[in-house]
Amino acid sequence: MRAPALDYPSKPVHFIICFAAGGPNDITGRLFGQYLSEHFGQQFIIENRVGAGGNIGTQAYLAAPPDGYTIGFVGPNNAISASLYESLPFDFIRDSIPVAGTIQVTNVMVVNPSFPAKSVTEFIAYAKANPGKVNYASAGTGSQQHVAGELFKMMAGIDMVHVPYRGGGPALADLMGGQVQLFFGTTASTIELIRSGKLRALAVTTATRSEALPDVPTVAEFVPGYEASSWYGIGAPRNTPAEIIDRLNKEINAGLADPKIKARLADMGGTALTGPAAAFGKLIADETEKWGKVVKVSGAKAGPD
16 A cells, blocks of 8 residues: 555645734745645645634644645644633644644834833833833734733733734734834734834844844843744644655755745744754644743633634
8 A cells, every 4th residue: 555645745735724814824824835835736725714813723624634635824822722712622732733833933022112111121110110001912812912911911020901902903003003002013014114113122022132133132131031932833633644744844844945935934034943843843832831821820811703
């Protein structure tokens, strides 16, 4: 009997992205969908299945036959949802096989230019002097921006009010309009606004400085140990043959070494997340544990979607 990977893929592959078109999940997922289509000679068909913080799309790909012909794009929402939602129809760690990472993206702590704080130290001092009067926006309850803000509150010892939006775009609009004071946005969505002076960058959330914003310090330079980056990759339903997982992982890692894709990721303020499937699986497990603690301490609950 021929191994499944020898003929894979012999027909189109359904590639489920759990968020709406235009966001970082969709942009990155489509980039790799196109690459895999070109290099395998079979169409990787993008399907946006949105809702419930990404869980509708996640459930759709996890319920598919484990034959390699349905895969899903995964990210921080999967790690956060594990503890944020009281009951899910799946256990992500158990039911999803990690295939490969794709990109790690810096988040940026940005404020309206009219806000008095010009550094993280000044921001913390202002927040301590005005408890409960600083509002921070997110792309929704349970989003990466939400838990990044909760982690900052915990580690800096400050009191801020969370204001959830139905996406990063509306959150940024209100930040620029002065309705909220703080947002932990991705580099991709904020970098041009920072460069044009419409937003002030106080710090990046990764452990090291971003190549895209080399003059902006890290939050950890002021709040030691703070780290809250976004990451994205690909998963498959449990029991998908190991040969197919290995083949996809090899091809995705080859794509991450492609100069055109590396340049595109750099434009988004991200770095390639290379390595074997097991390494991506460890990242997911570590992030699930980390954000589970933040959700528990903050008391965050899943909101309407």
